[in-house]
Amino acid sequence: MDQLISAILIGLSQGAIYSLMALALVLVFRSTRVINFAQAGQAVVSTYIGWEVVTRTGNYWLALPIAAIAGAIVGAAVESFLMRPLSKRASKGAIAPVASVILTLGLLGVLHSGAAIIWKGDQKLLESPVSAMGITVGETVYPFSQTDFLIIGTALLVMLTFSFIFQKTNLGLALRASAFQPEIARLSGVRVDRIRAIGWAFAGAAGAIAGVLVTPGSALSPNSLDLLLVFGFVAAVIGGLESLIGAALGGILLGLTLSFVGLYVGTSLTFVVPFVILILVLLIKPSGLIGGRKSRNA
Amino acid sequence: MNGLVVSGFSVDHGAIRAIDSLSFTVTAGQLAAVIGANGSGKTTLLRSLSGLKAPTTGQATWQGISLLGKKPEELARQGVLHVSDGKSVIPELTVKENLALGGIWRRDKKDVAAATAEVIDLFPRLGERMSQSADTLSGGERQMLAIGRALVSRPKLLLLDEPSLGLAPLVIEQIFQTINDLRHKLGLTVVIVEQNAMSALRIADIGVIMNLGKLVAEGRASDLMNDPALRAAYLGY
Amino acid sequence: MHNHRAKRLIGFILLGFVLFLIGNRVDDLRLYQGASVAMYVIGIASIVLLTGFSGQISLGNGAIMALGGFSATLAQSTWGLPLPLTFVVAVLGAALFGLILGVAAARLSGPYLAGATLALAVALPSLANQFSFLGGEQGLQFNSGSAPEFFNGEVSQYKWFFWISALAALLITWLISNILQSRYGRGWRAVRSNSTAAELVGIHSARSKVLAFTLASGIAGLAGAVLALNLGGVSPSAYPLSLSFALITGAVLAGISTLSGSVIGALLLVGMSELVGSLTSRFSLEDVLAENLKELLVSVLLILAVVFTPNGPGDRIRERKELHKKKK
Numbered sequence: 001m002d003q004l005i006s007a008i009l010i011g012l013s014q015g016a017i018y019s020l021m022a023l024a025l026v027l028v029f030r031s032t033r034v035i036n037f038a039q040a041g042q043a044v045v046s047t048y049i050g051w052e053v054v055t056r057t058g059n060y061w062l063a064l065p066i067a068a069i070a071g072a073i074v075g076a077a078v079e080s081f082l083m084r085p086l087s088k089r090a091s092k093g094a095i096a097p098v099a100s101v102i103l104t105l106g107l108l109g110v111l112h113s114g115a116a117i118i119w120k121g122d123q124k125l126l127e128s129p130v131s132a133m134g135i136t137v138g139e140t141v142y143p144f145s146q147t148d149f150l151i152i153g154t155a156l157l158v159m160l161t162f163s164f165i166f167q168k169t170n171l172g173l174a175l176r177a178s179a180f181q182p183e184i185a186r187l188s189g190v191r192v193d194r195i196r197a198i199g200w201a202f203a204g205a206a207g208a209i210a211g212v213l214v215t216p217g218s219a220l221s222p223n224s225l226d227l228l229l230v231f232g233f234v235a236a237v238i239g240g241l242e243s244l245i246g247a248a249l250g251g252i253l254l255g256l257t258l259s260f261v262g263l264y265v266g267t268s269l270t271f272v273v274p275f276v277i278l279i280l281v282l283l284i285k286p287s288g289l290i291g292g293r294k295s296r297n298a
Numbered sequence: 299m300n301g302l303v304v305s306g307f308s309v310d311h312g313a314i315r316a317i318d319s320l321s322f323t324v325t326a327g328q329l330a331a332v333i334g335a336n337g338s339g340k341t342t343l344l345r346s347l348s349g350l351k352a353p354t355t356g357q358a359t360w361q362g363i364s365l366l367g368k369k370p371e372e373l374a375r376q377g378v379l380h381v382s383d384g385k386s387v388i389p390e391l392t393v394k395e396n397l398a399l400g401g402i403w404r405r406d407k408k409d410v411a412a413a414t415a416e417v418i419d420l421f422p423r424l425g426e427r428m429s430q431s432a433d434t435l436s437g438g439e440r441q442m443l444a445i446g447r448a449l450v451s452r453p454k455l456l457l458l459d460e461p462s463l464g465l466a467p468l469v470i471e472q473i474f475q476t477i478n479d480l481r482h483k484l485g486l487t488v489v490i491v492e493q494n495a496m497s498a499l500r501i502a503d504i505g506v507i508m509n510l511g512k513l514v515a516e517g518r519a520s521d522l523m524n525d526p527a528l529r530a531a532y533l534g535y
Numbered sequence: 536m537h538n539h540r541a542k543r544l545i546g547f548i549l550l551g552f553v554l555f556l557i558g559n560r561v562d563d564l565r566l567y568q569g570a571s572v573a574m575y576v577i578g579i580a581s582i583v584l585l586t587g588f589s590g591q592i593s594l595g596n597g598a599i600m601a602l603g604g605f606s607a608t609l610a611q612s613t614w615g616l617p618l619p620l621t622f623v624v625a626v627l628g629a630a631l632f633g634l635i636l637g638v639a640a641a642r643l644s645g646p647y648l649a650g651a652t653l654a655l656a657v658a659l660p661s662l663a664n665q666f667s668f669l670g671g672e673q674g675l676q677f678n679s680g681s682a683p684e685f686f687n688g689e690v691s692q693y694k695w696f697f698w699i700s701a702l703a704a705l706l707i708t709w710l711i712s713n714i715l716q717s718r719y720g721r722g723w724r725a726v727r728s729n730s731t732a733a734e735l736v737g738i739h740s741a742r743s744k745v746l747a748f749t750l751a752s753g754i755a756g757l758a759g760a761v762l763a764l765n766l767g768g769v770s771p772s773a774y775p776l777s778l779s780f781a782l783i784t785g786a787v788l789a790g791i792s793t794l795s796g797s798v799i800g801a802l803l804l805v806g807m808s809e810l811v812g813s814l815t816s817r818f819s820l821e822d823v824l825a826e827n828l829k830e831l832l833v834s835v836l837l838i839l840a841v842v843f844t845p846n847g848p849g850d851r852i853r854e855r856k857e858l859h860k861k862k863k
Contacts, residue, residue, distance in 0.1 A: 035650060037653070082838070106834045106841060109777075109784075109834030114827075116826075117824055117827045187380050188371075189374035189375045190403060191371050233653070271661040271662075272658045278651055
């Protein structure tokens with residue numbers, strides 16, 4: 001029973017981080033129909049900036065928002081200076097269907113190597129501001145700490161904030177309209193290009209927060225968030241790539257699944273499980289386990 | 299010149315000349331009907347006037363200022379509203395959200411509320427369905443929603459692309475009547491592009507007839523309707 | 536048609552002869568680089584077929600190369616097969632995997648396929664770490680063999696690598712160029728540009744995609760076996776994620792839908808390593824800087840290529856010529 005509770009708690013905590021990364025991917029996909037593989041690189045650079053803040057000021061609470069802002073700026077810059085010019089130029093020929101994917105891959109490479117050059121490839125540590133020790137209830141020590149509370153709390157806060165923005169504000173309306181029907185949005189006076197950049201900024205911030213939250217439990221190196229990207233992608237697909245709630249639930253589902261697999265089978269399958277889940281979802285219910293109506297072949 | 303002036307307008311789609319040296323004038327406050335069959339270039343015309351497509355040569359001005367080289371969203375903010383064909387509503391949003399879309403760029407939120415109230419007054423069916431998603435609306439209701447959204451922006455020049463497309467005759471009459479009333483009430487300048495020549499010309503001040511991208515005839519709507527040769531060739535009777 | 540094919544065959548034979556001559560004149564380092572180029576040519580060719588012609592993106596061809604390499608190695612150690620047969624096993628094993636993967640992939644479009652193959656690229660190497668018969672992290676050894684006694688020891692190990700690699704590359708490229716010119720190649724291009732129209736003309740789009748995936752995987756498998764030959768072994772670290780990216784980069788840099796581009800792409804990739812290597816020693820750059828400089832340069836090049844010459848420099852030149860013609 002204790003093991004079960006532990007598994008659930010770990011699954012929730014890990015899942016919350018996957019949800020954040022999934023959120024970042026869904027935000028970009030909804031606004032520009034692109035899976036931003038460079039998100040791993042953007043998040044890593046933002047996390048390094050957060051690390052710099054912590055190293056210099058010793059203040060994690062300051063690092064989190066600064067990393068988020070850095071992530072937002074990088075995200076907006078990538079959209080405005082790379083993705084937009086690209087979509088104008090590479091719309092025909094053999095490369096068209098895959099041009100944006102390749103562009104984000106190239107960007108990922110630049111961010112990887114750039115980060116490695118600036119900060120060197122060794123692993124950096126980022127300490128959590130709160131205890132990372134398991135919480136004791138009665139006689140049992142659960143593998144769930146204050147840090148995990150922080151993670152889940154922050155993830156929840158981010159999701160609720162974005163949900164609110166998207167559903168209840170004019171900005172959110174503009175974001176949704178620009179994603180669904182950019183031409184109609186333009187004809188209604190919405191500055192779609194600017195709105196897209198804002199969407200990417202939000203995504204960048206979400207990815208940065210995910211990076212800063214996940215790093216205390218592991219270590220920071222240029223490639224350390226690549227795996228998170230894969231997990232986030234799988235979570236996003238589970239959730240249907242169209243809705244923020246889907247991303248959230250997909251992340252939790254993935255986190256719990258991995259946790260249970262780890263408990264009952266062992267950690268050797270950690271990398272294989274997401275792949276299997278991904279293929280299963282894409283084959284059986286491509287629109288995601290949670291919803292959405294658009295076809296995956298569109 | 300106060301109004302819409304199009305001169306020497308030519309638009310190409312790659313190697314195909316969609317519009318060839320088109321010229322016409324619409325005085326402010328007038329309703330112009332641009333008539334023609336499929337492929338005559340009518341939709342391309344509106345898309346070029348609203349900034350979605352750049353012409354190859356020629357000039358188009360509205361109230362003395364050029365419409366060319368500007369982004370569609372900027373023209374919309376200056377009062378040039380294009381309601382594109384196919385009932386341009388966003389099905390994933392609710393009726394209320396679709397209407398709100400017309401006003402999100404506007405600073406004067408009070409006026410946005412006022413304009414929205416006016417639209418609901420004009421189209422009570424929309425008022426009944428505010429929280430429904432737009433894809434549950436009928437064709438006629440969608441057209442009302444699209445026009446309503448444009449009205450919330452307080453347009454000065456309204457470009458309507460085939461508002462009658464796919465609608466039942468009764469509904470078409472209603473829509474056209476509404477458009478006519480509106481433009482008198484609000485002092486709008488309207489350009490309607492239509493295949494349904496009769497309904498459009500009946501409410502229009504002037505008519506522009508196009509065929510395969512070229513101008514065939516331009517003049518008072520009543521004159522065009524009464525010209526037997528034109529009627530036979532382009533109006534079908 | 537026959538004329539073309541005959542010409543092509545002769546062209547390849549001549550090329551082979553030229554390579555043989557070159558191989559006798561250069562030093563071991565160049566020979567080894569030549570073998571690397573050959574390996575990349577094969578790997579990039581798989582991308583040209585899969586992405587350039589069939590329009591399907593795969594971020595996991597590096598992992599499929601690993602499959603080929605491991606298959607060849609296991610075939611050698613378990614069944615004691617001679618070198619050529621191990622290569623055949625590599626191709627067949629990878630192709631079989633490609634067939635299965637292709638069936639799943641045919642239903643997926645751009646970003647989904649990319650994500651799925653990315654997950655594959657991450658998952659597959661880690662599998663090797665789990666099973667001891669796959670050698671774990673250290674991997675397995677591959678007996679590259681050496682030149683038969685006939686050559687009396689005049690052929691160094693590196694020349695041997697070069698010969699085998701170049702021969703494999705020549706053979707497979709000749710095969711691929713024939714396939715690309717055949718109705719299958721035309722079918723892929725049709726499906727890529729407009730699958731509905733293609734279906735209407737009787738091309739079964741899903742089947743053609745699966746075929747492309749199978750063939751491309753087989754080709755990648757061969758590349759993996761060649762790599763195993765050159766390294767003298769296989770291990771997960773020989774087929775990292777960056778290998779998959781390098782293949783795509785090489786393909787894009789030289790025009791993603793031209794087979795001859797594979798050669799240019801391969802030369803660029805190996806040349807880049809060489810360039811960074813010499814820069815490192817010239818300016819005594821730190822190790823960290825050196826390793827990452829290569830990745831940085833290649834990535835920047837990739838971005839520039841996708842933005843400015845998305846379909847390869849050849850395409851740009853063609854565009855200019857057409858524009859010129861129009862103006863006249």
